[in-house]
Amino acid sequence: MSYTAPVKDMLFAIEHLARIDQVAQIPGFEDAGLDTAAAVLEECAKFNEGVVAPLNVVGDEKPSWFKDGAVTTTPGFKEAFSQFAEGGWQGLQHPADFGGQGLPKTIGAACVEMLNSANLSFALCPLLTDGAIEALLTAGSDELKATYLEKLVTGEWTGTMNLTEPQAGSDLALVRTKADPQPDGTYKVFGTKIFITYGEHDMAENIVHLVLARVAGAPEGVKGISLFVVPKFLVNQDGSLGARNDVHCVSIEHKMGIKASPTAVLQYGDNGGAIGYLVGEENRGLEYMFIMMNAARYAVGVQGIAVAERAYQKAVQYARDRVQSRPVDGSVAGSAAIIHHPDVRRMLMTMRAYTEGCRAMATTAAAAYDAAHHHPDAEVRKQNAVFYEFMVPLVKGYSTEMSLEVASLGVQVHGGMGFIEETGAAQYYRDAKILTIYEGTTAIQANDLVGRKTARDGGQTAKAIAAQIEATEGELRASGTADAQAVAQRLAAARQAFLEVVDFIAGGAKAHPNDVYAGSVPYLMLAGNLVAGWQLARALLVAQELSAKGQDVAFMQAKIATARFYADHLLTKAPGQRDAIVHGAASVTALPLEAF
Amino acid sequence: MSYTAPVKDMLFAIEHLARIDQVAQIPGFEDAGLDTAAAVLEECAKFNEGVVAPLNVVGDEKPSWFKDGAVTTTPGFKEAFSQFAEGGWQGLQHPADFGGQGLPKTIGAACVEMLNSANLSFALCPLLTDGAIEALLTAGSDELKATYLEKLVTGEWTGTMNLTEPQAGSDLALVRTKADPQPDGTYKVFGTKIFITYGEHDMAENIVHLVLARVAGAPEGVKGISLFVVPKFLVNQDGSLGARNDVHCVSIEHKMGIKASPTAVLQYGDNGGAIGYLVGEENRGLEYMFIMMNAARYAVGVQGIAVAERAYQKAVQYARDRVQSRPVDGSVAGSAAIIHHPDVRRMLMTMRAYTEGCRAMATTAAAAYDAAHHHPDAEVRKQNAVFYEFMVPLVKGYSTEMSLEVASLGVQVHGGMGFIEETGAAQYYRDAKILTIYEGTTAIQANDLVGRKTARDGGQTAKAIAAQIEATEGELRASGTADAQAVAQRLAAARQAFLEVVDFIAGGAKAHPNDVYAGSVPYLMLAGNLVAGWQLARALLVAQELSAKGQDVAFMQAKIATARFYADHLLTKAPGQRDAIVHGAASVTALPLEAF
Structure with missing residues (x-):
C-alpha cells in the first residue's frame, strides 16, 4: 500500500x-x-x-495533456x-x-x-x-x-476560481478582464486568465468558472471588481446543457510538480463575449472571492499536512528496509536498517512532529470554524470566528512551509535513491513547492496575519491565544511528569517570544511599516510553530491521562514522545526568531536597491 | 546574460x-x-x-541520452x-x-x-x-x-569515482566488486557499480574509472578494499588507445535534477573481466578514496554556493522586473517592482547572506588547504591541515543545506511563475537537492565532524577556532560602530552556543553515542552557520576600514549590510540549535521503532 x-x-x-x-x-x-x-x-x-x-x-x-483546446x-x-x-x-x-x-x-x-x-x-x-x-x-x-x-455539490460539474491575469497575481487591483452588461441582465466577459487550476478537463460535463472582472465605469483598484459565474456550457431552463460558452483553454502550463492537475490559460470572449452572470452585487467581487479564498487557503494548508504525511510514510518504509552501516551504539553487530541511526531518527521525528503538530492545529481550527458558523450563541460564534480567522494564515502559511522541509527530509532519508524519480520521494518535493505559492504566497498570508489579524485589534486576539497557551503550561506543570515539565518550559519561552513580537507588530505597523513587514513571514512561522506546539502539548496531556488509564498505551506513549520532540527541537526556534524580527528589522531593508 | x-x-x-x-x-x-x-x-x-x-x-x-551502451x-x-x-x-x-x-x-x-x-x-x-x-x-x-x-590534467580524458553498489551506499564495508590478480600484475575486475557520474559519455575519448573492489582473500569490511584504475579503453605503450575494456554502461538514471549529467550503472567483467591496475597497495583503497572524496566534498560544497549564487541572481532580476502591489511604506504611489516589498527583500537578503557567507568560509578554507599542502614550515602545514580538515564537512554540509533553502526562496520570489519550468528557477531547486546527498550525505559529513574532527581531539580544534572567533569579536567591539557591536553580540552568543555543543559532543561521544549522534547534523549546521557568520564579520571589519578610506564605498557598505543581516537573521538561530542538541537528544530516539 x-x-x-x-x-x-x-x-x-x-x-x-x-x-x-x-x-x-x-x-x-x-x-x-x-x-x-x-x-x-x-x-x-x-x-x-x-x-x-x-x-x-x-x-x-x-x-494532463492539451491538444486543440481540450485537456485530457x-x-x-x-x-x-x-x-x-x-x-x-x-x-x-x-x-x-x-x-x-x-x-x-x-x-x-x-x-x-x-x-x-x-x-x-x-x-x-x-x-x-x-x-x-x-x-x-x-x-x-x-x-x-x-x-x-x-x-457542483454532487460532483457532476466542477468549479474554478479565476483571479490571476498575467499582470495581476497577488495584486488583484490590476485585474483587467472586463464585463459588459447586456440588456437581458447577463454580462459579456472579455479577457485572459492564467493559472486556472482544472480550468479545462474531461472529468465532468460542465465547468463553472467564477471569474473576477470589471464592469465598465467601475472604480479603479480592488473596489471595482465584480464576481461572475461563467459556465463552460450554458445551462438551459430545464437544467440540461446548452451552447458552448465563449471561454476557451488556449494552453496549459508545464510545471515542476502537481503535473496531473491542468493549469489552464483561459481566453474569454474571443468570439463575441463569454456570457456571465453576476454573483451578488457589482463591485463586491473581492469580498466574495475572499470567501472562496479563505476556504481554499485552509484547504491548501491541509494539502501541506497531506503531502508531509505521505512523504513521512514513504521515508519510514525506506528507513525500515534499507540496510546500511552499523549503529553507533553497537546495538546491532553488523549493518542495520537505517532507522537505527540517530540522524535518520531525527529526520523521521522531525517529519512526524511537524505533520502531527500541523494536523492538530488544523483540526482545532476546523472545530472553531464549525462553531463560528453554526453555534446558536452569537457570542460563541464571534469568539470562534475571531480564533478561526487568526488560524487561517497559520494553517496555510506554516503547514505549507513545513511541508517543504518535510518533503526535502523525505528525499534525504532515501539518500541517492531519493533523487531518482522512480523512487517517488522526489515527486513530493516537487509537488509541495506550489503550496507556499498558490492561494496567496506565504508573504500574502503573513501580510494578512500582520495587518488584519494582529495590528487591527492591537494584538488582542494574539494575546488571548497566548493566554490560552499559558493555561496549558499551567496544566503541564501541574501534571508533574518530566515530559510535561520540559514541554511547559519550551512552550513558555516560545509564548513569551511570540508576545514580544506581537507587541512589536501591533505597536509598529503604522509608524514603521517596513520594519514590521520585514518580520511578517518570520512572525507567521513563529506563530504557527507556537500554535502547533501548543496543540501537541494539549495532546500530551490527554495522552498521559489515557495512558495512565491503560487506554491504547503504545499510541499514547508515541503521542507523548512526539510532543516532547516537537518542544525540544522545533519550539526551541522561537526565541531566535523573535530576536531576528524585533532586533533585525533594519537590516532587512538596509541594502540599497542598486546594490543587489 | x-x-x-x-x-x-x-x-x-x-x-x-x-x-x-x-x-x-x-x-x-x-x-x-x-x-x-x-x-x-x-x-x-x-x-x-x-x-x-x-x-x-x-x-x-x-x-543525456542512453542507447545501446552509449551515452549522448x-x-x-x-x-x-x-x-x-x-x-x-x-x-x-x-x-x-x-x-x-x-x-x-x-x-x-x-x-x-x-x-x-x-x-x-x-x-x-x-x-x-x-x-x-x-x-x-x-x-x-x-x-x-x-x-x-x-x-586527465589536460582534459583529453576524464575520470570517475566508482564507490557505490546497490547494497553499498554510505556503507562501503558492503562493497562486493571483486578484483582477481593476474600473472602479469594486472587484475580482472567483476561487479556492478551504480550512481557513477559521467560513467559513460561522448565528451572525451577515454574515461578513467577509479574503482573500489576486493581482492580475493582480503579482510572483511573497509579494511579489505583496494583501489583500481580501470580505463574504458586500454592504453598502449605509446599512449595511444587500445582495446575496449570490459566495463560497460547498462543504463543511466532518470533523475529529478542535474539531468544533463549522466549517472551510469556500470557493469564490470561480463565478458571475461575488466582489466584493472592497482593504485598504491592492496587493502588501502579506502584511504586513497578518501583523498578523492575530500577533494570532491569540498567541491560539492562549492557547488552549493554556486547554485545559490545563480538562484540569487535570477531572483534579483525577477524582483526588479515584476511589478505588483503598493509598498507598505507608501514610498511608491502605485504598484511597484516587488523588490520594494520588505518580505521580498528579506528573501533576497537571506539568499545573499547565505551565499556570501559560505563563499567566505570556502575561500578561507581553500587558503588553509594551500598552506597545509605547500607551506615550507611543517608546523604551519599541520595547523592549516587541522583547520582545513575541520572545514571540509562544514563547507560540504552547510553550503549544500543552505543551497536548498536559497533555491527554494528563489522559486518563492518568482511566485507562480517560479513553478513553471520555463522560468528556470525550478531547475535550481531540483538540481540543488542532490548536493546534500552525493559525496556523503549531510549525516555522513556530520559523523565525520563529530567523530574524526571533534571527539577525537577532545574538541581542541573546535575550541581553537572558537578562540579565533572570540578575537574577531574583540576587534568588532573595538571598532565601535553600531553594526560591528551588533554583529559582535550575535557572534558571541553563537560561539558560546557552539562551545557548549562541543563540550556535549566531545564529552559524550563514547559514553552516550546515540545522544551525540542525534545532534550531529544540528551541530554541523550550527558550526557552519557560526563559521560563515564569522567570516562575514571579518569581512565587515575590512569593509568598514576600506569604506572609511573611500575605497569602493558602495561595495563595502553592501558588504557591511550583508554581514549585519547575516548576524541578525542567521546567527540568531544558534542558541536554539544548542538547546535542541544539548537538551533534546533523548527525544530523538525515544519513540520505539515499532511506533513509526
Whole structure:
C-alpha cells in the first residue's frame, strides 16, 4: 500500500483536541459525533487508499495533456472522479439542501487531508469546486443557486476560481478582464486568465468558472471588481446543457510538480463575449472571492499536512528496509536498517512532529470554524470566528512551509535513491513547492496575519491565544511528569517570544511599516510553530491521562514522545526568531536597491 | 546574460579573507598573487558566462541520452568541453609537471564556483576528473602517473569515482566488486557499480574509472578494499588507445535534477573481466578514496554556493522586473517592482547572506588547504591541515543545506511563475537537492565532524577556532560602530552556543553515542552557520576600514549590510540549535521503532 490514512491520529485530534462532542451539540450536527467521524473516516480511507492513491505516480508520469483546446487528464482520473462524485465525497461539508451531507469541517478536514495525501493533483479539482460552492452559497442569487449548486455539490460539474491575469497575481487591483452588461441582465466577459487550476478537463460535463472582472465605469483598484459565474456550457431552463460558452483553454502550463492537475490559460470572449452572470452585487467581487479564498487557503494548508504525511510514510518504509552501516551504539553487530541511526531518527521525528503538530492545529481550527458558523450563541460564534480567522494564515502559511522541509527530509532519508524519480520521494518535493505559492504566497498570508489579524485589534486576539497557551503550561506543570515539565518550559519561552513580537507588530505597523513587514513571514512561522506546539502539548496531556488509564498505551506513549520532540527541537526556534524580527528589522531593508 | 560571475566578491574574499598575499609567499605560488587571481577570474568569468552558462537550460530540457551502451550528452556539451580543455581549465590547480597550471586552491575554488554556477551538470565531469587526478598523484605508481595524469590534467580524458553498489551506499564495508590478480600484475575486475557520474559519455575519448573492489582473500569490511584504475579503453605503450575494456554502461538514471549529467550503472567483467591496475597497495583503497572524496566534498560544497549564487541572481532580476502591489511604506504611489516589498527583500537578503557567507568560509578554507599542502614550515602545514580538515564537512554540509533553502526562496520570489519550468528557477531547486546527498550525505559529513574532527581531539580544534572567533569579536567591539557591536553580540552568543555543543559532543561521544549522534547534523549546521557568520564579520571589519578610506564605498557598505543581516537573521538561530542538541537528544530516539 503506497498510502495508509492515519485514521487513528485524525480521530485522536478530532476527539480530544477539536472536541467533536462539543461540535455535535451544535444544532444540525447532532449526528456528527465521534462514531460518525470514525465511520466516515474509515470509508474515506478505503476509497483514497484503494482508488486515488495508486493514481498519484501515474499522474506525475502522464500529466494532463492539451491538444486543440481540450485537456485530457491522466489515465484513470476520469473514472476515479466518477467514483468520488458517486461516493458523495464532494458534498461532505455542503448543505443537505443541495445534495450534500452537511457534516462539520471538523470531520471534513480529515477527509480533505486523505484525498490530498492520496493525490495532490487529483484533489485540487474538488478543492476548487468547494470554493465555488462557498461563493455561490454566500452571495449567489436563488436562481444561480438553483442552477448550479446541486450539480457542483454532487460532483457532476466542477468549479474554478479565476483571479490571476498575467499582470495581476497577488495584486488583484490590476485585474483587467472586463464585463459588459447586456440588456437581458447577463454580462459579456472579455479577457485572459492564467493559472486556472482544472480550468479545462474531461472529468465532468460542465465547468463553472467564477471569474473576477470589471464592469465598465467601475472604480479603479480592488473596489471595482465584480464576481461572475461563467459556465463552460450554458445551462438551459430545464437544467440540461446548452451552447458552448465563449471561454476557451488556449494552453496549459508545464510545471515542476502537481503535473496531473491542468493549469489552464483561459481566453474569454474571443468570439463575441463569454456570457456571465453576476454573483451578488457589482463591485463586491473581492469580498466574495475572499470567501472562496479563505476556504481554499485552509484547504491548501491541509494539502501541506497531506503531502508531509505521505512523504513521512514513504521515508519510514525506506528507513525500515534499507540496510546500511552499523549503529553507533553497537546495538546491532553488523549493518542495520537505517532507522537505527540517530540522524535518520531525527529526520523521521522531525517529519512526524511537524505533520502531527500541523494536523492538530488544523483540526482545532476546523472545530472553531464549525462553531463560528453554526453555534446558536452569537457570542460563541464571534469568539470562534475571531480564533478561526487568526488560524487561517497559520494553517496555510506554516503547514505549507513545513511541508517543504518535510518533503526535502523525505528525499534525504532515501539518500541517492531519493533523487531518482522512480523512487517517488522526489515527486513530493516537487509537488509541495506550489503550496507556499498558490492561494496567496506565504508573504500574502503573513501580510494578512500582520495587518488584519494582529495590528487591527492591537494584538488582542494574539494575546488571548497566548493566554490560552499559558493555561496549558499551567496544566503541564501541574501534571508533574518530566515530559510535561520540559514541554511547559519550551512552550513558555516560545509564548513569551511570540508576545514580544506581537507587541512589536501591533505597536509598529503604522509608524514603521517596513520594519514590521520585514518580520511578517518570520512572525507567521513563529506563530504557527507556537500554535502547533501548543496543540501537541494539549495532546500530551490527554495522552498521559489515557495512558495512565491503560487506554491504547503504545499510541499514547508515541503521542507523548512526539510532543516532547516537537518542544525540544522545533519550539526551541522561537526565541531566535523573535530576536531576528524585533532586533533585525533594519537590516532587512538596509541594502540599497542598486546594490543587489 | 543568464549568469554574471561575482568576480568582485570573489576577489574581496581572496584578497581580504583568504589573504592571497600570504598564499603568494609560499614557494611555488610566487606568481599567484592578487593580480594573477584577478586575471584568471576575469578570463574564467568570460568563458563560463559566454560558453557554459547558456547550456544550463538546454541540459535540463535535453538530458543525456542512453542507447545501446552509449551515452549522448546534451547538444553543445561536447564542444563546450573541448573549449574547457583547450582553455586549460581542467589543469588549473594541478601540477605543471603534468600539464597543469599549478595555481593555489584559493584561486581555483573561485573558478570551480563559476563553472558550477554556469552549469552544475556540466561541471560535474571536471569535478570527478579532479578527484581521479588527486588519487593518482597521491598513490599512483610512476607508470600509472605517466600513462594517465597528463591526459586527465589536460582534459583529453576524464575520470570517475566508482564507490557505490546497490547494497553499498554510505556503507562501503558492503562493497562486493571483486578484483582477481593476474600473472602479469594486472587484475580482472567483476561487479556492478551504480550512481557513477559521467560513467559513460561522448565528451572525451577515454574515461578513467577509479574503482573500489576486493581482492580475493582480503579482510572483511573497509579494511579489505583496494583501489583500481580501470580505463574504458586500454592504453598502449605509446599512449595511444587500445582495446575496449570490459566495463560497460547498462543504463543511466532518470533523475529529478542535474539531468544533463549522466549517472551510469556500470557493469564490470561480463565478458571475461575488466582489466584493472592497482593504485598504491592492496587493502588501502579506502584511504586513497578518501583523498578523492575530500577533494570532491569540498567541491560539492562549492557547488552549493554556486547554485545559490545563480538562484540569487535570477531572483534579483525577477524582483526588479515584476511589478505588483503598493509598498507598505507608501514610498511608491502605485504598484511597484516587488523588490520594494520588505518580505521580498528579506528573501533576497537571506539568499545573499547565505551565499556570501559560505563563499567566505570556502575561500578561507581553500587558503588553509594551500598552506597545509605547500607551506615550507611543517608546523604551519599541520595547523592549516587541522583547520582545513575541520572545514571540509562544514563547507560540504552547510553550503549544500543552505543551497536548498536559497533555491527554494528563489522559486518563492518568482511566485507562480517560479513553478513553471520555463522560468528556470525550478531547475535550481531540483538540481540543488542532490548536493546534500552525493559525496556523503549531510549525516555522513556530520559523523565525520563529530567523530574524526571533534571527539577525537577532545574538541581542541573546535575550541581553537572558537578562540579565533572570540578575537574577531574583540576587534568588532573595538571598532565601535553600531553594526560591528551588533554583529559582535550575535557572534558571541553563537560561539558560546557552539562551545557548549562541543563540550556535549566531545564529552559524550563514547559514553552516550546515540545522544551525540542525534545532534550531529544540528551541530554541523550550527558550526557552519557560526563559521560563515564569522567570516562575514571579518569581512565587515575590512569593509568598514576600506569604506572609511573611500575605497569602493558602495561595495563595502553592501558588504557591511550583508554581514549585519547575516548576524541578525542567521546567527540568531544558534542558541536554539544548542538547546535542541544539548537538551533534546533523548527525544530523538525515544519513540520505539515499532511506533513509526
